[in-house]
Amino acid sequence: MANKKTEEGSNNRRNFLRLGLMSSVSAVAGATLISNLTADEVEPSGEKIRVLTPDGKMVEVDAKSINKYPEAVITPTESRKGIPDKKFVMVIDLAKCKNARKCVEGCQKAHKLDDHEEFMKVQLIQNNEEGSPYWFPKPCFHCDEPPCVTVCPTGATFKREDGIVLIDNERCIGCKFCITSCPYSARQFNWGHKEKFEDKSQPYSPETQVPAAEGTVMKCDFCPDMLRQGKLPHCATACPMGVIYFGDKNEDIVTNGSETVSFSQLIKDRGGYRHLEHLGTKPNVYYLPAVNRQFPVERGFDVDEEIIERYKDVPFVKELKEQGKL
Amino acid sequence: MKTKIFQYLFIFTALAFVNPNSFAQETNLKNYKIRFGLSTTKQADNSRILEASYVAANKKDRKDRVPIYDANINFYNVFADEEVLLGTAKTDQEGIAQLIVPANQSYTTNEEGYINFKAVFDGTDGLDYEEAEVAVKDVFLELNLEDIDSVKTVILNAYTLDSLQTKIPLEETEIIFSVGGMLSKMPIKQDNISEGRFEFEFPEHISGDKNGNIDVFASIIDNDEYGNVIQKKNIAWGINKNIITESNQLWSDVAPIWMYVVLSILLIGVWANYAYSIKNLFNIKKEGKELELKSENEN
Amino acid sequence: MDIIKRKSELVNEFSPMLEKSTKTSKIWVSFLILVILIGLVAFIIQVVNGHIVTGMRDNVVWGIYIINFIFFVCLSYSGAFISGILHFFKSPWKNSVSRIVEIITVLSLIIGPIFILLCIGRLDRLYFLFLYPRIQSPITWDIIAIMTDLLGCFIYLYLTFIPDFAMLRDNSENAPKWRQKMYKILAIKYYDTPTQREALHKITRTMSVMVIALAIVAYSVLAWIFSLTVQPGWNSSIFAPYFIIAGLYSGVSVIIIAMYLIRKFYHLDHYIRKVHFMGAGVILLIISILFGYFTFSEYFSRWFSHKIEDTKLLDTLFNRYFWYFIFANYIGVLVPVFILFFKKFRTIKSITFAAVIAILGLYVNRYLIVVPTLETPYLPIQDTRPEYIHYTATWIEWALSFAGIAAFILFFILIMRLVPIIPMSGIIDYEREQKRKPHASNNH
Numbered sequence A: 001m002a003n004k005k006t007e008e009g010s011n012n013r014r015n016f017l018r019l020g021l022m023s024s025v026s027a028v029a030g031a032t033l034i035s036n037l038t039a040d041e042v043e044p045s046g047e048k049i050r051v052l053t054p055d056g057k058m059v060e061v062d063a064k065s066i067n068k069y070p071e072a073v074i075t076p077t078e079s080r081k082g083i084p085d086k087k088f089v090m091v092i093d094l095a096k097c098k099n100a101r102k103c104v105e106g107c108q109k110a111h112k113l114d115d116h117e118e119f120m121k122v123q124l125i126q127n128n129e130e131g132s133p134y135w136f137p138k139p140c141f142h143c144d145e146p147p148c149v150t151v152c153p154t155g156a157t158f159k160r161e162d163g164i165v166l167i168d169n170e171r172c173i174g175c176k177f178c179i180t181s182c183p184y185s186a187r188q189f190n191w192g193h194k195e196k197f198e199d200k201s202q203p204y205s206p207e208t209q210v211p212a213a214e215g216t217v218m219k220c221d222f223c224p225d226m227l228r229q230g231k232l233p234h235c236a237t238a239c240p241m242g243v244i245y246f247g248d249k250n251e252d253i254v255t256n257g258s259e260t261v262s263f264s265q266l267i268k269d270r271g272g273y274r275h276l277e278h279l280g281t282k283p284n285v286y287y288l289p290a291v292n293r294q295f296p297v298e299r300g301f302d303v304d305e306e307i308i309e310r311y312k313d314v315p316f317v318k319e320l321k322e323q324g325k326l
Numbered sequence B: 001m002k003t004k005i006f007q008y009l010f011i012f013t014a015l016a017f018v019n020p021n022s023f024a025q026e027t028n029l030k031n032y033k034i035r036f037g038l039s040t041t042k043q044a045d046n047s048r049i050l051e052a053s054y055v056a057a058n059k060k061d062r063k064d065r066v067p068i069y070d071a072n073i074n075f076y077n078v079f080a081d082e083e084v085l086l087g088t089a090k091t092d093q094e095g096i097a098q099l100i101v102p103a104n105q106s107y108t109t110n111e112e113g114y115i116n117f118k119a120v121f122d123g124t125d126g127l128d129y130e131e132a133e134v135a136v137k138d139v140f141l142e143l144n145l146e147d148i149d150s151v152k153t154v155i156l157n158a159y160t161l162d163s164l165q166t167k168i169p170l171e172e173t174e175i176i177f178s179v180g181g182m183l184s185k186m187p188i189k190q191d192n193i194s195e196g197r198f199e200f201e202f203p204e205h206i207s208g209d210k211n212g213n214i215d216v217f218a219s220i221i222d223n224d225e226y227g228n229v230i231q232k233k234n235i236a237w238g239i240n241k242n243i244i245t246e247s248n249q250l251w252s253d254v255a256p257i258w259m260y261v262v263l264s265i266l267l268i269g270v271w272a273n274y275a276y277s278i279k280n281l282f283n284i285k286k287e288g289k290e291l292e293l294k295s296e297n298e299n
Numbered sequence C: 001m002d003i004i005k006r007k008s009e010l011v012n013e014f015s016p017m018l019e020k021s022t023k024t025s026k027i028w029v030s031f032l033i034l035v036i037l038i039g040l041v042a043f044i045i046q047v048v049n050g051h052i053v054t055g056m057r058d059n060v061v062w063g064i065y066i067i068n069f070i071f072f073v074c075l076s077y078s079g080a081f082i083s084g085i086l087h088f089f090k091s092p093w094k095n096s097v098s099r100i101v102e103i104i105t106v107l108s109l110i111i112g113p114i115f116i117l118l119c120i121g122r123l124d125r126l127y128f129l130f131l132y133p134r135i136q137s138p139i140t141w142d143i144i145a146i147m148t149d150l151l152g153c154f155i156y157l158y159l160t161f162i163p164d165f166a167m168l169r170d171n172s173e174n175a176p177k178w179r180q181k182m183y184k185i186l187a188i189k190y191y192d193t194p195t196q197r198e199a200l201h202k203i204t205r206t207m208s209v210m211v212i213a214l215a216i217v218a219y220s221v222l223a224w225i226f227s228l229t230v231q232p233g234w235n236s237s238i239f240a241p242y243f244i245i246a247g248l249y250s251g252v253s254v255i256i257i258a259m260y261l262i263r264k265f266y267h268l269d270h271y272i273r274k275v276h277f278m279g280a281g282v283i284l285l286i287i288s289i290l291f292g293y294f295t296f297s298e299y300f301s302r303w304f305s306h307k308i309e310d311t312k313l314l315d316t317l318f319n320r321y322f323w324y325f326i327f328a329n330y331i332g333v334l335v336p337v338f339i340l341f342f343k344k345f346r347t348i349k350s351i352t353f354a355a356v357i358a359i360l361g362l363y364v365n366r367y368l369i370v371v372p373t374l375e376t377p378y379l380p381i382q383d384t385r386p387e388y389i390h391y392t393a394t395w396i397e398w399a400l401s402f403a404g405i406a407a408f409i410l411f412f413i414l415i416m417r418l419v420p421i422i423p424m425s426g427i428i429d430y431e432r433e434q435k436r437k438p439h440a441s442n443n444h
């Protein structure tokens, strides 16, 4: 009988997560279970998942109650270290993006963000009047020379060894200096009070940024909690087109979930570039130019009115509107 | 995929007897098809993973899949009428129950050399009995990484054993070679093996971990006859691209020394001046006091 | 001794200013208090509801709080600068204005930082600045600079007050007990003996140099908060000197206005004379030309090299902010220059008018430095919520800004109740000098 005992399993998992990474992913199933699963027994908190119980009841349960690793929370102090020997990098293939917005939604769900709170934004960029417009998913670039970190007076935002730039919202005093110095508008501020800030069911970690706090800053975090489990960030998993590749630069391997390729080869073959290179921020997010596209840019207009409205200043959109095509 | 034998056994009769108010949602189950499947993977250390997946899929909406959570699944090795219980596992929130059978477990095989596995859900009042079977041959992959005349060569020998323990080379089976990564494996070669042997030159540009170590994998994936088989070996063939982490003192914890120096000089200078002024004020006060005393004495 | 007699004479002359509270002054004070109270209400609303009540949002994260902050702090630095120079060079007309300048310096240095506090999301964590300081952050530099400067200015101000306190102590037999006692403590047994006087002069002089140096450092640090970022409208190497000039511009203007008001309300025509206004006017002229020059080079080089981000910024400035731009950078500079340039236009009223225009222009200029830059980031803002695209200050922000100004004036009035606005010791010193070299010109 090789079935692992419940406790042992979760303990191992916890130590494992604290130390760093899984080398080969072999999930321990059936660990940490709740024996009796009914809807009203679960404390209300956030996200619900629908499952079928062995008795054939379809119930909505709290995601938290069947979350396998609630103990593996990385404290603010631990989160400053980073995952050893890694250097994370993201590659976004603009040729495949059709503004499906699944990355945005996946990210919002995982980070408990409201509407309009977007760590990942999809912009429509047209470099010049003649230039062909393209969809441009934009997370935080986790710069190697991050101006945001330089200017923080308290060290609330920091860059870790693995290249990830995080914010400790228990340290942040909300001076917003980092927001003004980020050239990529990657940061957001919690202006008012929200009920979700009170939800303490999940202990705070800078690696998840949940729960957020009033008067502090937040931004895309590259999902280190997922990386510690050997999983891709939420945006990369959510994208149906496989636009977002993620991986370790040291290993020189990036993957979008279905395809795993050599990072350096990919950049070389496809002419990868970084946005606004001349600013010297040295981003860790690379873009593959929007050539040989899989979709015409118009495919991206299959979204809410409100979202189309955001792009009203782009010359291409203006043109379409004049022609009555939008 | 024939190895993942999905069996669709169920009609929901029991539900008809349930009070619709207390289990309002269950009535929907009619629209769901239960999928129960089993697959097996032989791992590098010769242990074997048995994985049963148990989900209800909406007949109309393909995206709507509801996992059955926390269900007990029993895994058996079946031979003729005999069933040997290998272990039990519960399904997780994705409806997957996984059992890792250690390498030293011996299995009974049938005449053609197949091992039969079976996963069983015993059934409850709400859900019916389910079972799924899979039959695979036990494959042995021997992976050798050799430096032949300074050419990094990957050599794979693959065979099965017959009842007399003689090696039968594998024919026409697709093998995927890959290197291990943090998030997933990167394929480096994908080809059919013939006469039980395959050989190729290891690519030059692989980085490996910080010491240049690489996990090289050879795997058979979703094969009708063999299921999943994975073999792995570690070797220091990486060119070790390890990127030196940049350190710029402007964003690090500790500031450049000159900043401390300049700041201290400035502050010391200014504060010394303040102190000097205040000291002088005290002198003034002292003198004033003496003056007062003197005038009092005079009076 | 006629010096002693002269001292009591002076005290008698200025005492009414310290004690009388006329009807108008009462109305003024209660009005100011009212404004401050409204500001307090706004502050409470902001604390309870969070920064959502302000007009600031994700793109424009700094609004008029920061602008007020720069404005007041620059005012203070320029005050320190000017007063340091007045003292150090023993300029002939220092007497009439030096105290005004010193009070402006200290008050604005107290009020300015309050605005930066209003801008901070988590006031409850302010002490983190000292608990986890990062030396590399320009904010840290600024905090150190402001605190050091504040203390320095306090000491300096106090030094210049001591002889007056001593005179008031010796000559206010009729004043209420608490006043007498206060003067006694504050005068720290200063009896104007030659050694005491010399010691005091010496440290006042070194402090005046210190204060100038500090002001330059603090100005630069303040400018660096902006110019060390990579933002298009901010990343400019001339920002530090530009801020110094802009600060002096506002400083001299505020001094002129204060001189005008004080002269008018306290009937000090004898002490604050036309010649002072003329002098200040000429200085304002020089500074306004310098300021115009800096402004011009700043925008001219952006326009001429037309990097795409700069072009976008200038587009915003010349479209959405067209009238602001015209007012701040044309009217706010050219009108004062025009008025002050021709000798025949220089009257007390017109000089004061030029100063008012200069201040308003400068304030708008600051607004144009902060807000439009934040509204034109490198990556275009693609949003549908108007408040996230453009910044408009809410009443909360305005209420607090006006409360700041009101507090400034109120404290000014209160300090004038404490010591005469014209340093009596200065008059004595001056007369002493005169006696020693009776042939010197008599144009005090």
Ligand code: SF4
Pocket (backbone or CB within 6 Å): A139, A140, A141, A142, A143, A146, A147, A148, A149, A165, A181, A182, A183, A184, A185, A186, A187, A219, A281
């Ligand atoms: S993109 Fe902005 S927030 Fe992210 S690391 Fe770079 S400067 Fe900082």
Ligand code: SF4
Pocket (backbone or CB within 6 Å): A151, A152, A153, A154, A155, A156, A157, A167, A171, A172, A173, A174, A175, A176, A177, A178, A179, A216, A217
């Ligand atoms: S807002 Fe917070 S994270 Fe940003 S610079 Fe200020 S203290 Fe640091």
